Amino acid sequence: MxxxxxxxxxxxxxxxxxxxxxxxxxxxxxxxxxxxxxxxxxxxxxxxxxxxxxxxxxxxxxxxxxxxxxxxxxxxxxxxxxxxxxxxxxxxxxxxxxxxxxxxxxxxxxxxxxxxxxxxxxxxxxxxxxxxxxxxxxxxxxxxxxxxxxxxxxxxxxxxxxxxxxxxxxxxxxSQWRLLCKKSNKELKEALIRYGIREPEVSRFLFARKYFKQVYQFNKIQNPETRSGRRWIEPDSNDFQESQLYYNAEKLLAIAPHQVAVGKDVTGEQLQRWMETCITALRNYPQSIVPSISLEVMGAVSYTIESDGGFHLEIEDSPPEQERLCQQMEAVLQHELLALNEEQKEILYLYYGLGWNQKQIAAKFAVTQGAIARRLQTIERRLINGVYSLKQPSQWVTGYVTRWLKYSYETPDYSDLIHAALVTAVKLLKTQSQNLLRLHYAEKLDINTISNQLDLPVDIVNELLYQTNYELETALLKELDIMIKKVLSIWLNKQYKHLEKCNFKLHFKDLILT
Structure with missing residues (x-):
């Protein structure tokens, strides 16, 4: 103020x-x-x-x-x-x-x-x-x-x-409290970023504002006994204390952002300082001259399918090695497609190019629908293994998870698909495992301090950390499988739709010439 x-x-x-x-x-x-x-x-x-x-x-x-x-x-x-x-x-x-x-x-x-x-x-x-x-x-x-x-x-x-x-x-x-309560999350987020606040604080401020609004509106705005002729009166210390109770109680729920879940409990005084910072940021924030989508807030990754039928992963300001990896991935997939036998190629063409279902394909080959499903799975696994060969997940996942926990656990990059997968995996862990990660990687407590705080032997704490890391590695491998399958399905659809379009043009040209 x-x-x-x-x-x-x-x-x-x-x-x-x-x-x-x-x-x-x-x-x-x-x-x-x-x-x-x-x-x-x-x-x-x-x-x-x-x-x-x-x-x-x-x-x-x-x-x-x-x-x-x-x-x-x-x-x-x-x-x-x-x-x-x-x-x-x-x-x-x-x-x-x-x-x-x-x-x-x-x-x-x-x-x-x-x-x-x-x-x-x-x-x-x-x-x-x-x-x-x-x-x-x-x-x-x-x-x-x-x-x-x-x-x-x-x-x-x-x-x-x-x-x-x-x-x-x-x-x-x-009223400054009306300003704080009325602004949208997008406006407040943009204002905080312009004011110099970064993650994980931005997510924590937004989460705290959510509970402060609920408490303030109930205690002051909707309470006729406390309004005294003014609608947006000053909150008192009890409002902030009550808000921090809700914040601390719900920060480990699934609805809480990762940056909130891994942070410490807050006090009423700290939450009040956060709200005052939000007010200052909003007051310093020009309203109508801001882009409708801020470049500071936009994610950096997007998927597009080019008109030539190839799948491309676009990464804003991506380093050369990532671009090379994308090119290598498409080259590997093209190579694997060419290596398939004629029956496998025809099944893919019917399924992705012409849009036949498995039952229709089974009738053509005089086999059961289950047989076609297994053949499609075999082809899919072969293509996935080809993509995996570029990075060999079983060899790099362990090191990647360790580095992520050490350097990016508090501030994951949601534009990075692997970071996003790890955040999802953390939320699926048991509460004890989540709490252990928070103490070690967010609060930066050493093993002995964690041992004393949780009243557990040091060797048990080490074992739990090892087991938690292993669970994250397993979850990440599963998530990679899911992501690659989605990418592969998009890529195959585009490849064979493009092929079908080309075949149609050639056939139509032949009809005209004849």
């Missing part, structure tokens, strides 16, 4: 006002407002600087009102006429540039109200102002009423915001 007004650092150049937003710098003893660039808007400015003569001239002249009017014309009237090089969403970007230009007005307006009435935290005032300039409905209406002949835009917006903040403060519309 801020109990005094932070200093606003000045921007070096006028153009910065159109692509930079404010954030509170907590790294120094005297808290100050710092500026951070919104990179996609900075790139947009650079584009117009190099491609648009009028815009470049306004920049050279340092014409603040001219630049403001340039974006206003584009946002309100879609003027001037669009060039081919301009982005398709240029109007939306114009609104975003104007919102950022008004960031300093938020500070000025909030400062004026706070100096008149310091009974509320300054952060509440500035957040109320920012809500308005990032509102996609209200902000355009405010700008539509602006008359440039009367005053500069920054003065007009500052006055509008000042009145808005005073009205909302008088009616008690704004």
């Amino acid at each position: 801020l109990n005094r007004l932070p200093i606003l650092s000045s921007l070096k150049h006028l153009v910065h006002r159109f692509y930079m937003y404010m954030t509170v710098d907590n790294s120094i003893s005297t808290r100050a407002i710092q500026w951070k660039p919104e990179l996609h808007l900075q790139r947009n400015i650079d584009l117009y600087k190099t491609q648009h003569d009028q815009f470049a001239a306004l920049l050279n002249q340092q014409s603040e009102q001219g630049l403001v009017q340039f974006w206003l014309d584009m946002a309100l009237s879609n003027l001037p006429s669009k060039y081919n090089w301009e982005p398709e969403n240029r109007t939306q970007k114009a609104w975003e540039h104007l919102s950022l230009y008004c960031e300093e007005s938020c500070y000025r307006a909030a400062s004026q109200v706070w100096k008149e009435k310091q009974s509320k935290c300054w952060e509440e005032y500035i957040f109320s102002a920012r809500c308005l300039i990032y509102d996609p409905v209200k902000f355009p209406k405010i700008l539509a009423k602006y008359d440039p002949s009367i005053s500069p835009l920054y003065a007009y917006i500052t006055e509008v915001l000042r009145k808005t903040i005073k009205d909302e403060a008088a009616l008690a519309k704004f």
